[in-house]
Structure formats: structure tokens, C-alpha cells
Amino acid sequence: DSGVTQTPKHLITATGQRVTLRCSPRSGDLSVYWYQQSLDQGLQFLIQYYNGEERAKGNILERFSAQQFPDLHSELNLSSLELGDSALYFCASSVTEMNTEAFFGQGTRLTVV
Amino acid sequence: GQNIDQPTEMTATEGAIVQINCTYQTSGFNGLFWYQQHAGEAPTFLSYNVLDGLEEKGRFSSFLSRSKGYSYLLLKELQMKDSASYLCAVTPMNTGFQKLVFGTGTRLLVSP
Numbered sequence: 568d569s570g571v572t573q574t575p576k577h578l579i580t581a582t583g584q585r586v587t588l589r590c591s592p593r594s595g596d597l598s599v600y601w602y603q604q605s606l607d608q609g610l611q612f613l614i615q616y617y618n619g620e621e622r623a624k625g626n627i628l629e630r631f632s633a634q635q636f637p638d639l640h641s642e643l644n645l646s647s648l649e650l651g652d653s654a655l656y657f658c659a660s661s662v663t664e665m666n667t668e669a670f671f672g673q674g675t676r677l678t679v680v
Numbered sequence: 681g682q683n684i685d686q687p688t689e690m691t692a693t694e695g696a697i698v699q700i701n702c703t704y705q706t707s708g709f710n711g712l713f714w715y716q717q718h719a720g721e722a723p724t725f726l727s728y729n730v731l732d733g734l735e736e737k738g739r740f741s742s743f744l745s746r747s748k749g750y751s752y753l754l755l756k757e758l759q760m761k762d763s764a765s766y767l768c769a770v771t772p773m774n775t776g777f778q779k780l781v782f783g784t785g786t787r788l789l790v791s792p
Binding site for chain 2: 609610
């Protein structure tokens with residue numbers, strides 16, 4: 568158990584819908600990272616937050632957004648869902664924004680039908 | 681941009697030694713990570729190399745050559761539970777420390 572908690576573990580939804588994925592970082596970690604992992608693409612960095620502020624953006628679609636709250640948990644919002652958004656979404660956290668070691672949650676498996 | 685290459689799949693037998701190679705081309709480089717990921721599970725951290733050379737951690741060792749853009753992960757005394765994907769990832773200097781860029785991973789199958 569890495570100490571990073573993601574909910575829900577599984578999510579099935581229809582195209583066009585909106586979902587929210589939640590991540591609670593390890594106790595004491597200020598930095599949260601979101602990654603998408605699909606079968607053909609490997610792990611892709613989406614976005615990073617540090618102590619409530621956005622720090623870095625990767626290949627995140629405009630239909631996706633995220634935020635980090637004062638209690639440091641983070642949410643990833645995915646809207647106007649398409650079949651191609653089906654993937655595993657991982658959250659990771661680290662103490663600092665230097666990312667020398669990050670711990671991953673168990674992921675949320677999103678299936679869009 | 682960044683380009684990371686790893687073999688797609690490797691097989692080995694229990695008790696053997698296997699070396700998983702990773703080559704990378706980045707516009708800048710800070711460090712290289714290896715992660716292990718069992719199917720459908722979270723990646724778990726194995727090693728982080730910044731300087732050239734070999735770092736050993738029990739049955740696992742990781743090597744880095746910055747001048748050659750090359751790393752390998754060495755697994756000794758293979759066990760069935762080592763069957764997993766092994767992901768090589770780099771932190772490119774020009775994007776700062778925040779963004780890990782992952783290779784597509786090497787799926788290792790350990791057979792009895």
C-alpha cells in the first residue's frame with residue numbers, strides 16, 4: 568500500500584458524460600500528479616499540482632481539468648467523454664515538487680461505452 | 681522532444697538473470713527512473729539514477745550512461761513474481777523536474 572488513495576476503483580459511463588476522479592495523497596505529500604495509461608500509449612503525464620497550485624501541464628485535453636484543494640486532495644474532471652478516454656488514470660504524490668520519488672495510487676479504471 | 685526505447689517483451693526462466701535495456705534521446709536530461717508494474721496495478725518505484733554507474737538494490741541493479749543515453753535494469757535470481765512490466769522514465773531537464781516521461785514498458789514473463 569503506497570498510501571495514495573484513489574476513488575472510485577472502477578467507473579463505467581456513457582459517451583458525452585462527465586466524471587470526477589478523486590485522489591488523496593500520502594500524508595505529508597504536497598505534490599500530486601495525474602497520469603493516463605491506455606493500452607497503446609503507456610503512461611502519459613497529464614498535470615501536476617503543488618500545494619494547491621498548478622505546476623506543470625502535459626498532454627491534457629481541454630475537456631479535462633483538475634484542481635487540488637486546501638486539504639491537498641485532488642480531483643480530475645473528465646467531460647464530454649469519448650470512447651478513446653477509456654484508460655487507467657493514476658494519481659501519484661511526492662513530498663516536494665522535485666519528483667525524485669513519487670508514489671502511485673492503485674488507479675481508477677474508466678470505461679466509456 | 682523525448683524518445684525512450686525499450687524492448688516490448690522479454691522472457692526468462694526462474695533463477696536466471698535478465699537485463700532490460702532502455703535508450704533515450706532528450707533535449708535535456710536530469711535523471712532516469714525504473715518502475716515495476718504488475719498488470720492492472722500501480723507502478724512501484726524501483727530505482728533512480730542521476731550519475732553514471734551501477735546502483736545495486738538487492739536482486740535489482742540499475743545502470744546509467746549519460747553520454748550514451750543508455751540505461752539497463754538487471755534482475756538476478758528471477759522469481760515468478762517478477763513477471764511484470766518494467767517502465768523506464770526520464771525527467772527531461774528543459775521541462776523541469778516535475779514531469780516524468782515514460783517509455784511504453786517491457787513486459788517480462790518469467791517461466792518455471
